[in-house]
Amino acid sequence: DEPHLDLLPQEDFIEAISTGDQELFQDAQYKRSAKCLERMDQVVKNLETSLYKARDLEFLGQTIMSKQEMEQSMTKDFAYMPLMPRAMRIKRVIINRLRNARNEKLYDINKKYQDLENRISAGEVLNEDTSISRWEEIRNLVRQVMEFREQITYLGKGNIRRLYMAQNTMRILTHEDLVPMLYLKNRLEGIKLGFEVRYLVIDEAQDLSLNHFKVLKDITKCHNATIVGDLNQRLIQWDEAGFLQLEEIYNDVTTFQLNKSYRSTDEIVKYADGFLKGTSAESLRSGDPVEVEETKNLKTAAVLIKERYEQMKKDGVESIAIITRNLDTAQDLNNLLKDEIYYKFIRTQDGIYSTNTLLLSAFLAKGLEFDGVIMVDTHRDREKPDLVKYIMSTRALHRLHVIETTA
Structure with missing residues (x-):
């Protein structure tokens, strides 16, 4: 199981x-x-030695494979192969040898009864016990073969x-x-x-x-x-x-x-670089300045988000993302915004991006880009580096509006 x-x-x-x-x-x-x-x-x-334990394998008194040979095959001869195919290879060798031993025994059984038939046909009176039929001996041989194969079912599994x-x-x-x-x-x-x-x-x-x-x-x-x-x-x-x-x-x-950004405007790139230590990128185009506002709580932030969202839509910004530092903040904002503006709240990586406006965390925004971004962060410290803020801000192509709140 x-x-x-x-x-x-x-x-x-x-x-x-x-x-x-x-x-x-x-x-x-x-x-x-x-x-x-x-x-x-x-x-x-x-x-190699614990999953497929080596053992002496015998069939009708004949050694099919010795413990020493099995260990040699497992650890040296077939060591270039992955372990399970290696065990299957050894298993095939054993089965081929078993088949040969079975055929030899079957030949002996058939020869024995052919000799008996020839002697009876010649009118000889038989002294040996003939109560065991040829088919009974063959059935017994088949049973012994099956019992032997049971011993090696573990190989390759x-x-x-x-x-x-x-x-x-x-x-x-x-x-x-x-x-x-x-x-x-x-x-x-x-x-x-x-x-x-x-x-x-x-x-x-x-x-x-x-x-x-x-x-x-x-x-x-x-x-x-x-x-x-x-x-x-x-x-x-x-x-x-x-x-x-x-x-x-x-x-x-x-x-x-x-070192050149082909995604964001120079204003967005310079703002994002402010969260890094000792590195900077160059943008190939200019655009609107980054707007930063501070609020006391998420409820006030939600009011600002609605205003900035409506302004972006009025200005013809097509794709908009409301990005938070973590999923908990995104969930809190969703509770405040769900009856105010039209957007899709993305909770997991399997989320379907079916609208032009998304609410999601920085982790889920990685690798994506949007015409406009409303960045909401409860982490107002200015320490460097702050790669989460860098990721959030660089999702924006043309417009970036930042709302910082303490709670």
Whole structure:
């Protein structure tokens, strides 16, 4: 049976990390590290002798495969293969040998009864017991073959999820478990795509660990890639940015620094750069100034949002996003705005973007762009860097209105 798995949605994961869940953060940090994949390698090595225990296999007094030969095949001869196909290969060898031993015995049975028939035809009086018929001996042989095959049914079997969960450092799964899980599956089963991958294009690479790239390379067998990412658009500050270490898994890596913004106006870019440390981008066009207002609470902020939204619609702004720092604030605003303006509240990554106006959190806005953005933030501190504010503000193409509130 498949083990029951508790899955933590990615938006809930981000929310938990953002609010200081250190246990979850440390667990994810470990699963993004080289140590985690090294641990998976050790698991596979241990399973070579524990999952498919070697034993002497005999059939009708004949050794089909010795324990020593099985160990040799598992750990050395077929070690280039993933573990489960390796065990299946050994199983096929055993079955072929079993088939030969069965055929030899069947030949002996048939020859025995053919000799008896010849002797009877010659008029010889038989002294041996002939009460056991030929078919009874064959049925007995079939039964012995089936009993032998029962001994080797375990070869090639294994539940990847169960094996992974036995090593999992938490009793729930998050999206950070996907890479070590795929790595273990590839080492144990082998992952075949069914098509050739000649080139990889990876976007939003700033959120990926080096393990992500390693597993992608192992599975696709592809050595050519274009990888694009922006370090300033990381919602979580992990120890390492994987796409800055690509030389460890790829040969001939060429890096291009892109410092021009083709998305936002110069005014929006300069405002967003104010939340970074020591970096700046250049925009190719000018536009309206960024408007910043402060309010005491979300209720007052909701009134301002309605006003700014109506002004944007009047000015012909087509796509509008109301973006908050977190999902809780978005939910609170939804309660205040749902009867005031027309929009779609996006709660999860599976949300359907069916209207021109959206209410969503910074996490769900990542990678998207809108003609106008109303940015609502309860975090009024001016410390740097504040990458959440950077992400929120750079979603805007032409118009950005900022509403800061204390509660």
